[in-house]
Amino acid sequence: MTCRQQRAGKEGPRLLQRIFFVQVVDVSKFGLIYAGAQKNIGIAGVTIVIVRKDLVGNAREGTPTMLDYKTMADSNSLYNTPPCFGIYMCGLVFKHLLDQGGLAAVQEANRAKAKVLYDAIEASEGFFQNPVEVSARSAMNVPFTIPANPELEGPFMQEAAERGLVTLKGHRSVGGMRASIYNAMPVEGIVSLVELMEDFAKRHS
Known part of the structure; x- marks a missing residue:
């Protein structure tokens, strides 16, 4: 989730809306x-x-x-x-x-992990697509779809599960897939997912 400042009227309270311990906050x-x-x-x-x-x-x-x-x-x-x-x-x-160096270091690691996944989605040339505006994208939850062939999403998640990549099903209100890459997710998990995405796209393009 992104950090947004909302106001109840002109003088309403500021609300911090984000997943806790993602990045440094004053x-x-x-x-x-x-x-x-x-x-x-x-x-x-x-x-x-x-x-x-x-x-x-x-x-x-x-x-x-x-x-x-x-x-x-x-x-x-x-x-x-x-x-x-x-x-x-x-x-x-x-x-x-x-x-690991504190939250600032973890923040940079999270950004690097998310970049690997977002870059893979962009590099798929439309096979996979992220529906979220770039400025609002999360470093923790990365949704993606197969817009041209949504029927392939089920087989993709099945192949992912066979590789130990589980709970990729997207939120019930949105559908598609969602990779939750919280602090504890090692970069190796992201790399494994990206490798599957690249292989899957080649076989089904």
């Missing part, structure tokens, strides 16, 4: 960032909230105690029993990211 520009940990940080069950201190303690009347950020801040995020295993897994991911 958190000081936001009053609150609410992020699910799954995909790039850890397993489902962990939510990360970064809230500006001056906003803490201003919960709307009727807010449940455990959903008031002041409650969490005052108890060092331990007001209720946290998902310990999920948090432990996040800690391992953070250590791994730091070992």
Whole structure:
């Protein structure tokens, strides 16, 4: 997803809409960032909230105690029993990211991985096509179709599965294929997919 600034009226809040831990973000520009940990940080069950201190303690009347950020801040995020295993897994991911050079280094690696796949789509001369405007393309989720022969998408995904490249089926509202290449996906996985795409296009062009 791309980062967009939306406004509810002229003075509405800015919303950060992106997959968390994709690239470096200046958190000081936001009053609150609410992020699910799954995909790039850890397993489902962990939510990360970064809230500006001056906003803490201003919960709307009727807010449940455990959903008031002041409650969490005052108890060092331990007001209720946290998902310990999920948090432990996040800690391992953070250590791994730091070992790779931090988020800035991971950001560059993600861009390089995505470029390999996008370049392969462009090089297919229309056999494969990415329907997303260039300026809005994601480095994490790359959808693509076979516009001239959509009936070939099923066989393509079958061949991909035989090579260990799974869950390529596109979102049910869009169709086609979608390669999810989150932080944990090694470049070797992208190369394997590209090799299949090139071979498949040659055989079916």
